[in-house]
Amino acid sequence: MSASECIFCRIASGEIPADVVYRDDDVVAFRDTNPQAPTHVLVIPRRHVPSAHELDDAALTAALFAAMQRIADDQGLGDGYRVVTNVGPAAGQSVPHLHFHLLGGRTLGWPPG
Numbered sequence: 561m562s563a564s565e566c567i568f569c570r571i572a573s574g575e576i577p578a579d580v581v582y583r584d585d586d587v588v589a590f591r592d593t594n595p596q597a598p599t600h601v602l603v604i605p606r607r608h609v610p611s612a613h614e615l616d617d618a619a620l621t622a623a624l625f626a627a628m629q630r631i632a633d634d635q636g637l638g639d640g641y642r643v644v645t646n647v648g649p650a651a652g653q654s655v656p657h658l659h660f661h662l663l664g665g666r667t668l669g670w671p672p673g
């Protein structure tokens with residue numbers, strides 16, 4: 561998939577608007593348009609990685625988790641939050657660009673569906 565075809569590549573480049581809450585050289589995070597919790601942020605690498613199954617860059621992995629820690633602090637999620645990434649169709653991945661869902665602001669049930 562080319563960057564021009566990938567909606568999250570287009571959000572990362574600024575071509576498509578999003579409610580961005582965090583950005584650095586490697587990572588962009590923005591609010592989900594269909595939020596499942598009071599805070600529902602999608603945290604993505606700027607470069608196209610299809611899913612967590614293809615994530616093989618240790619520095620990028622660290623950057624993504626550092627961003628999530630910072631966003632959780634910024635969003636006031638000290639009581640707890642959840643990080644979820646769906647991999648492939650059976651898990652419900654609907655956008656084929658790696659994204660971590662960062663969910664918080666309410667009590668979250670377990671197990672997920």
Ligand code: 5GP
Pocket residue numbers: 567578579590591592593594595602645646652653654655656
């Ligand atoms: P998945 O189902 O792949 O795990 O998660 C994809 C998420 O992306 C969904 O929660 C969906 O609401 C969100 N999403 C899809 N398209 C857009 C978009 O154009 N902008 C934003 N902000 N979120 C989107």
Ligand code: ZN
Pocket residue numbers: 563566567568569570607608609656657
């Ligand atoms: Zn992409």
